[in-house]
Every structure is written in structure tokens, then in C-alpha cells.
Amino acid sequence: MSDSQRIQHIEAARKLISSLQTNEEKMYELTYAQPIVFAILQTGLDVGLWAGWTKAGGHAMTISELCQVCEREIDPKLLSRMLRLLAAANIIEEIGEDTFKSTPFSLACGDDGSFIPRSIQCSTHHFVMTDITLPKYLAEIGYKNPDDPVKSGYAFWEPGHRDFFARCMAEPDSQNFFSGWMRCWTDQKLPWPVYFDTNTLVEGADLSAAPLCVDIGGHHGIDLSRVVDKHPDLPNGSLVLQDLPECLSEVKGLSEKITMMPYNFFTPQPVKGARSYYLHCVLHDWPGDKARLLVENIANAMKKGYSKLLINDIVMPRTGASLTQTVMDMQCMALGSAYERTEPMWTSLLQEAGLKIVKIWPDGRGYESLIEAELA
Structure with missing residues (x-):
């Protein structure tokens, strides 16, 4: 089965389940079941259950044995109730009374080499409170479409009223959790050299x-x-990775073909005349003037007839957008007053910076696309 077929089957299964549920069952799942399942998953992380179970090999264990592998003391009765829930939610397997077996997902939750634990922490630390307080925020701004990244839904609840990226830059843990989530998110995508x-x-x-x-x-x-994987004969230094110093500080194990360069993309682009400039899920974080400035900084560094701007992002369809695309659109709104763009919106943004779209390369999964643009 191809990856695109697998995703199509998942979407079909979601529609089937939805069609079989009563209104009351759907309400129960959304408002009651999903929030508590995540809360207990996070609690398992807090007490060291996942790390201890994974370290022990992930085999079937009784409640008393699982209490022993936890880093923090936990009441066996509480742990038993927690694990019954997670078994019913298919996070782990129940194989007998008070006896449970790990799954590939629960093992990943306890794997230091996995980015899954940090992704869970990212949701608890960043996403959950933003989503819970979103209705109050939208009421506060009179139900207008948010357009100020500084006065975002995230800044509305955050204790210091900092925006998302300001908090990440000020708190290493906040950035660390977000970095882990970003890595998980990127790992599940189709590599861009496959469809471009x-x-x-x-x-x-x-x-x-x-x-x-x-x-x-x-x-x-x-x-x-992924470019190195496809083109192993590229000379050293032929690829440049730019990001803020706080982000680059945690990067390890890159090929010698990749040079790291600290850079703030709201300042003039220092690398002039490159063959291509690549942005992956960057512009969807920024609305209006911020996005325009970012693109203009790139355009001013490009060489006409030679340089390409490659934007790897969601191109929102006018109808039939997927759950992944629409969730990302709403989360970008809540976290940073930003959005996913339609093709006309992308065209307008690029034209304002003196660029034109050459071709849009879809990933074949109905998720992201790569927009190839050049100086007009």
C-alpha cells in the first residue's frame, strides 16, 4: 500500500466512524473522552512511566511492576485506573486483569531518542491552553479575523502576554518542546525532493x-x-541552514555539505544569488506585513533568471480541505494570528514582492505543496 493510499484509508475510516456515531456519542468523544485521554498520557510522562517501561523492555507488566519502573511514587489504584483508560484508547494493550503491554507508540513515548515525549510536552505547554481560551479571545476581539501576531490568542492567556515565539526564545524548555514537536511533524511528511x-x-x-x-x-x-540523500556528490558547503542561534544550538550530526548560519529572516538576506531559497512552513506563521517583509528580504537577494524561491507549505483548496490542513489553519490563527493560504493568496503575496509562481508541485498526499517562484 502506498503512503497516499494509507492516508486515503484513514480519511475513509474517519468518515465511516463519524457516520456511525450518534450526536451524543460524537459529543461525548469530543468534549469528554479526548481531553482526559491526553491528560492521562501527559501524567504518565510526568511520573516517568513511559521512560521506565521502555527502559525495562516494554514487555507485559502488572500494575505493581509498573509502579516500580515509574520515577515518581504513584498509587497502584490510580495507575490501574489510568491504564485502563489508555488501553481503551489504544495507547497500550490490556492483556489481563491489571496487566498491560506496551505498543510502538507507548514505547516511543518513553524513548529518549524519540521526539514524541517533547511533542506531548509541547501540546501541554503551548497548544492546550491556547485552544481552551480561544473562544474567550475571539469574543474579546469581537470575532474579527486575528491579524496581529503580538496580540494573538496565545498572548491572550500566556502569563506575561508574550507571543509564541517570544516565549520560546526566552524559555529554553518552551523552545525545546516546540523543537521536538516540529521534528515529529516533519518526520511524518513526504520528503520534498520526492515530489519536487x-x-x-x-x-x-x-x-x-x-x-x-x-x-x-x-x-x-x-x-x-534530504537533499544530501538525493545528491550525495554535492560539494561541502553547498547547502546553508539558517535559523536563530537558539534553534541552531541544538542541531547535531549534519553533513559537512551543510553550513549553519545564524540569521533572523526579518533582516536583509546575507546570502546573495543562491540557486534556491527554501522555506518550509515558515510563512504560515506570519500574516500580512510580516510575511511580505520576509519574502521581500529573499527577493532582494535573488538573481533574476537564476534564483528560485521554493515555498514548501499548505496550499488551501477552495473546497474539500483535509482535517490536517484545516487544523493547521486554525492552530496558526490561535497561536500567531496567521493562516494557511489559498493559491490566490500565495499569488498575491509573491506579486507584492516582485515574484511570480512558476509551478505548484503537490505532495500527492493532499497535504502540502511546493510553490516554485522566481523574480518577475
Whole structure:
């Protein structure tokens, strides 16, 4: 089964379940079941259950044995109740009375090498409170479409009224949790060189003058690593990873073909005349003037007839948008007063910066696309 077929089956299964549920069953799941399942999943992380169980090998264990592997003392009766819930939610397996077995997901929750634990912490630390307080925030602003990233739904509840990125930059844990979530999110995507022909960049590229690709706001460097995987003969230093110093400080194990460069994308782009400039889920964080400034900084560094701007992001369809696309649109709104853009919105943004769309390359999964643009 192909990846796109697998996703189609998941969507079909969601529709089937929804069609079978009564209104009351659907209400119960949304308002009562899902919030408590996540809360207990997080509690398992807090007491060290997942880490201890994974370290012990993940085999079937009794409640008393599982209490022993926890880092913090926990009442066996409480743990038993928690695990019954998580078994019913398919997080773990129940194989007997007060006896449970791990799953690949629960093992990942306790794996230090996995980004799953940090993703859970990110939701608790950032997303949950933003979503809970969103109705009050929207009422406060008179139900207008949010457009100020500083006065966002996130800043509405955050104790210091800081916006999302300001808090991440001020608190290492906040950034660490977000970085883990970002890595998980990126890992499950289709690598962009699979659906965009990167050979068109390599062909005709003058790497003695400027890099092949500058990944702006590229965080862990995974997207450039995928270019290295496809083009292993690229010379060292032909790829540039740009991000804030706080983000680059945690990056490890990159190829020598990738050079790290601290950079704030709201300032002029220092790398001139590169073959391509790449943005992966960066512009959906920024509305209006902020997005325009970011694109203009890139356009001013591009070489006409040679440089490409590659925007790897969601292109919202006018109808039939997926759950993933619409969830991301609403979360971008809640967290930073931003949004996912339709093709006309992308066209308008790029035209304002003196660029034009050459082609849109869909990922084949109905999720992201790669927008290829150049100077008009």
C-alpha cells in the first residue's frame, strides 16, 4: 500500500466512524473522552512511566511492576485506573486483569531518542491552553479575523502576554518542546525532493559563486539532509541552514555539505544569488506585513533568471480541505494570528514582492505543496 493510499484509508475510516456515531456519542468523544485521554498520557510522562517501561523492555507488566519502573511514587489504584483508560484508547494493550503491554507508540513515548515525549510536552505547554481560551479571545476581539501576531490568542492567556515565539526564545524548555514537536511533524511528511525535481536546481548551478540551497528557518536541517540523500556528490558547503542561534544550538550530526548560519529572516538576506531559497512552513506563521517583509528580504537577494524561491507549505483548496490542513489553519490563527493560504493568496503575496509562481508541485498526499517562484 502506498503512503497516499494509507492516508486515503484513514480519511475513509474517519468518515465511516463519524457516520456511525450518534450526536451524543460524537459529543461525548469530543468534549469528554479526548481531553482526559491526553491528560492521562501527559501524567504518565510526568511520573516517568513511559521512560521506565521502555527502559525495562516494554514487555507485559502488572500494575505493581509498573509502579516500580515509574520515577515518581504513584498509587497502584490510580495507575490501574489510568491504564485502563489508555488501553481503551489504544495507547497500550490490556492483556489481563491489571496487566498491560506496551505498543510502538507507548514505547516511543518513553524513548529518549524519540521526539514524541517533547511533542506531548509541547501540546501541554503551548497548544492546550491556547485552544481552551480561544473562544474567550475571539469574543474579546469581537470575532474579527486575528491579524496581529503580538496580540494573538496565545498572548491572550500566556502569563506575561508574550507571543509564541517570544516565549520560546526566552524559555529554553518552551523552545525545546516546540523543537521536538516540529521534528515529529516533519518526520511524518513526504520528503520534498520526492515530489519536487531537485535535479533542475543542480543542473546549471554555479556552486563556485553561491550555494545551491539556503534553507531559511530550517530548524533541525532535516530538509537539507534530504537533499544530501538525493545528491550525495554535492560539494561541502553547498547547502546553508539558517535559523536563530537558539534553534541552531541544538542541531547535531549534519553533513559537512551543510553550513549553519545564524540569521533572523526579518533582516536583509546575507546570502546573495543562491540557486534556491527554501522555506518550509515558515510563512504560515506570519500574516500580512510580516510575511511580505520576509519574502521581500529573499527577493532582494535573488538573481533574476537564476534564483528560485521554493515555498514548501499548505496550499488551501477552495473546497474539500483535509482535517490536517484545516487544523493547521486554525492552530496558526490561535497561536500567531496567521493562516494557511489559498493559491490566490500565495499569488498575491509573491506579486507584492516582485515574484511570480512558476509551478505548484503537490505532495500527492493532499497535504502540502511546493510553490516554485522566481523574480518577475
